[in-house]
Amino acid sequence: MEIREKIHSEAVEMKIGILTFQQALNYGAFFQMYALQKYIKTNFKDVSVDVIQYESEYLEKRHSYKSKKSSNCVKTLIVKLNAFVKKTKFESAKRTYITQSEVKYRKDTIKNADDVYDLFVCGSDQIWNPSLTGNDLNYFLQFASARKRNSYAASVGVTEFSEEIKNSIADILSSFRNISVREQGSKNTVKKLVPSASISLHIDPVLLLS
Numbered sequence: 001m002e003i004r005e006k007i008h009s010e011a012v013e014m015k016i017g018i019l020t021f022q023q024a025l026n027y028g029a030f031f032q033m034y035a036l037q038k039y040i041k042t043n044f045k046d047v048s049v050d051v052i053q054y055e056s057e058y059l060e061k062r063h064s065y066k067s068k069k070s071s072n073c074v075k076t077l078i079v080k081l082n083a084f085v086k087k088t089k090f091e092s093a094k095r096t097y098i099t100q101s102e103v104k105y106r107k108d109t110i111k112n113a114d115d116v117y118d119l120f121v122c123g124s125d126q127i128w129n130p131s132l133t134g135n136d137l138n139y140f141l142q143f144a145s146a147r148k149r150n151s152y153a154a155s156v157g158v159t160e161f162s163e164e165i166k167n168s169i170a171d172i173l174s175s176f177r178n179i180s181v182r183e184q185g186s187k188n189t190v191k192k193l194v195p196s197a198s199i200s201l202h203i204d205p206v207l208l209l210s
Contacts, residue, residue: 182203
């Protein structure tokens with residue numbers, strides 16, 4: 001009886017993965033990540049929600065304390081020290097307040113997450129701004145099965161996608177189950193690329209909490 005109940009319990013629980021800028025060292029990125037996870041956990045039954053530890057090499061370089069420089073050696077040392085302390089505090093806060101994936105994924109292994117999660121939500125933040133991701137299409141959930149792709153209040157940050165990745169983005173977004181963006185400008189950009197898509201406007205997840 002206990003075994004049957006356990007199997008049933010495991011079968012009905014949906015495992016959701018949130019893909020966002022979890023590496024970013026700023027308060028806005030942290031709070032939108034916390035709020036979206038908190039809202040889903042609070043308002044939906046029988047779900048578990050992880051923020052996926054996706055370690056983008058491009059973002060890693062952008063936010064690395066090792067890359068910080070100033071006009072002289074002493075200032076550079078102080079800047080790097082401050083950046084290191086900041087990174088340490090944000091990492092500590094994530095361990096305390098964010099439920100993260102057990103596995104850390106890289107660009108060449110993120111496809112394995114498709115076997116772990118039943119549903120993906122990408123957002124909020126400017127995760128669809130190629131200039132911030134180094135044209136990384138995984139932030140468009142390229143690695144995920146089409147039936148699992150969803151966004152919430154994703155932001156684009158550009159009015160046009162480059163010719164280099166435009167067609168790829170269009171193909172990916174056309175298979176999304178739900179597309180939700182944060183601004184009218186983002187909606188216009190996506191709609192121009194995928195005219196047949198149904199696109200919703202939603203507020204930053206931080207504003208979903210009291």
